[in-house]
Amino acid sequence: MASVLSRRLGKRSLLGARVLGPPGAAPPSEPQAELLEGAAPQPFVASKDASCQEQPKEVLKAPGTSGLQLVAFHPGQKVCVWYGGQESTGLVERHSWAEDKVTVWLLDQKLQICCKAEEVWLAEPLGRIPQVPPPEQGAQAPAYRPVSRNIDVPKRKSDAVEMDEMMAAMVLTSLSCSPVVQSPPGAEANFSGEEQGRMGSGCGRGFHSFSSVSSSGEKFPGASPKYLGDAFGSPQTDNGFETDPDAFLLDEPAPRKRKNSVKVMYKCLWPSCGKVLRSIVGIKRHVKALHLGDTVDSDQFKREEDFYYTEVQMKGEAAAAGVPTADSAPTPSVTSPPLTILPPPPPPKAQSSGPDHPGLESYLPSGALSKSAPGSFWHIQADHAYQALPPFQIPVSPHIYTSISWAAAPSSTSSLSPVRSRSLSFSEPQQPPPAMKSHLIVTSPPRAQSTTRKARGEAKKCRKVYGIEHRDQWCTACRWKKACQRFLD
DNA sequence: ATTGCCGGGAA
DNA sequence: TTCCCGGCAAT
Numbered sequence: 288m289a290s291v292l293s294r295r296l297g298k299r300s301l302l303g304a305r306v307l308g309p310p311g312a313a314p315p316s317e318p319q320a321e322l323l324e325g326a327a328p329q330p331f332v333a334s335k336d337a338s339c340q341e342q343p344k345e346v347l348k349a350p351g352t353s354g355l356q357l358v359a360f361h362p363g364q365k366v367c368v369w370y371g372g373q374e375s376t377g378l379v380e381r382h383s384w385a386e387d388k389v390t391v392w393l394l395d396q397k398l399q400i401c402c403k404a405e406e407v408w409l410a411e412p413l414g415r416i417p418q419v420p421p422p423e424q425g426a427q428a429p430a431y432r433p434v435s436r437n438i439d440v441p442k443r444k445s446d447a448v449e450m451d452e453m454m455a456a457m458v459l460t461s462l463s464c465s466p467v468v469q470s471p472p473g474a475e476a477n478f479s480g481e482e483q484g485r486m487g488s489g490c491g492r493g494f495h496s497f498s499s500v501s502s503s504g505e506k507f508p509g510a511s512p513k514y515l516g517d518a519f520g521s522p523q524t525d526n527g528f529e530t531d532p533d534a535f536l537l538d539e540p541a542p543r544k545r546k547n548s549v550k551v552m553y554k555c556l557w558p559s560c561g562k563v564l565r566s567i568v569g570i571k572r573h574v575k576a577l578h579l580g581d582t583v584d585s586d587q588f589k590r591e592e593d594f595y596y597t598e599v600q601m602k603g604e605a606a607a608a609g610v611p612t613a614d615s616a617p618t619p620s621v622t623s624p625p626l627t628i629l630p631p632p633p634p635p636k637a638q639s640s641g642p643d644h645p646g647l648e649s650y651l652p653s654g655a656l657s658k659s660a661p662g663s664f665w666h667i668q669a670d671h672a673y674q675a676l677p678p679f680q681i682p683v684s685p686h687i688y689t690s691i692s693w694a695a696a697p698s699s700t701s702s703l704s705p706v707r708s709r710s711l712s713f714s715e716p717q718q719p720p721p722a723m724k725s726h727l728i729v730t731s732p733p734r735a736q737s738t739t740r741k742a743r744g745e746a747k748k749c750r751k752v753y754g755i756e757h758r759d760q761w762c763t764a765c766r767w768k769k770a771c772q773r774f775l776d
Numbered sequence: 777a778t779t780g781c782c783g784g785g786a787a
Numbered sequence: 788t789t790c791c792c793g794g795c796a797a798t
Contacts, residue, residue: 564794566793568777568779571777571778572778572779572792572793573792748779765780766791767789767791768791769780771781
């Protein structure tokens with residue numbers, strides 16, 4: 288159970304990942320740290336300590352003071368620049384990283400200028416007193432323009448930014464949510480209210496990152512992939528700190544899916560059947576065994592059972608309760624119709640074997656089986672299939688006999704032992720009397736399976752030997768889906 | 777995806 | 788008890 292659970296949990300998608308992030312786990316400046324890291328090597332990326340949130344800023348200051356500009360300007364970013372003797376605000380057009388030049392569109396002058404990156408600083412709306420940064424006073428720049436400010440993403444102040452974030456949220460939602468999880472039209476409120484509340488800064492960061500990318504026509508070298516990766520919760524980040532939360536968060540959607548309690552079930556489309564099973568395996572087997580099994584040549588019509596079932600999604604209660612029979616047709620959920628609705632196909636026989644009928648003796652399958660077991664097909668009714676072992680029969684090696692003694696122990700049908708002995712005696716002359724056998728049974732501790740299931744043996748089983756189309760040639764146990772009694776390991 | 781068979785239900 | 792089969796686990 289735990290393994291299944293974990294497997295399922297592992298498939299969750301990303302949006303939820305963000306949702307459950309530990310509050311405060313992702314400081315708003317992290318994307319910038321990544322961004323910078325994409326452009327210049329970072330000495331601190333290996334830090335896994337939570338305090339690393341603060342450390343980068345400190346470390347980043349060092350390059351700034353040494354004259355090296357590590358500030359990355361996003362296109363469209365609102366910045367201030369010293370122009371014409373006064374500070375002017377403008378929008379970053381582009382940032383030529385190689386030349387460390389920033390092209391800024393000045394809003395006031397309505398013109399575009401190109402200046403050095405160190406002459407540009409981010410417009411800080413909140414109470415920052417803009418200081419005059421003469422270019423020649425570059426040493427001052429770091430003092431009032433710490434990296435954390437320069438790289439800070441604009442707070443959500445303007446409507447444009449908010450719209451961007453909203454768009455990003457919607458994009459993320461639509462991209463990462465499975466259909467089941469998809470929110471109804473009014474769900475944004477729910478999303479931003481309930482979930483974003485839990486998201487904390489981690490989600491906010493994601494949105495910031497995404498909006499900053501999506502709102503800019505030009506991608507920042509080395510930054511966008513990171514951003515995208517980050518926004519989608521990819522574990523690419525080399526900052527160990529946020530990898531773990533992301534990995535953890537990635538596991539969110541599955542439980543939400545489960546919360547919806549919509550369960551996929553499979554309905555048999557065979558006329559007047561309509562059986563509903565929970566597993567695709569089950570429905571396939573159902574179709575094969577009950578409807579196709581004896582009539583369809585396995586080789587030629589492999590997978591034909593695929594055409595005889597459809598997928599339905601049911602509410603949790605109904606699914607849990609199970610729809611036992613055909614008559615009570617399951618009610619597919621309104622919002623999610625069956626994924627595959629196949630027109631009821633013609634009866635398989637019509638196309639498969641034409642005039643052949645399942646019970647018809649003229650039906651002689653081609654292949655080794657038909658050659659080797661010509662008569663066995665018709666006289667099985669008498670008793671267990673293995674009582675009617677065809678003369679050809681399977682290669683039975685002497686060692687089988689002993690194993691029979693053990694394996695037959697659990698079921699130990701009295702009628703079985705003589706038959707089996709007879710059928711096997713041709714290969715193993717020594718035949719212990721039934722009494723002996725029962726003794727063996729009683730005193731047989733070495734039965735391997737004190738654990739759970741019997742390990743699957745290499746021996747061929749009735750299904751393999753006869754095929755599904757000759758199910759009635761199987762041993763009884765095989766037909767009953769019990770441990771094969773004919774081909775013992 | 778297929779196969780073996782356990783566990784349990786129906787007749 | 789016999790017969791059957793869903794569902795799980797191994798492959």
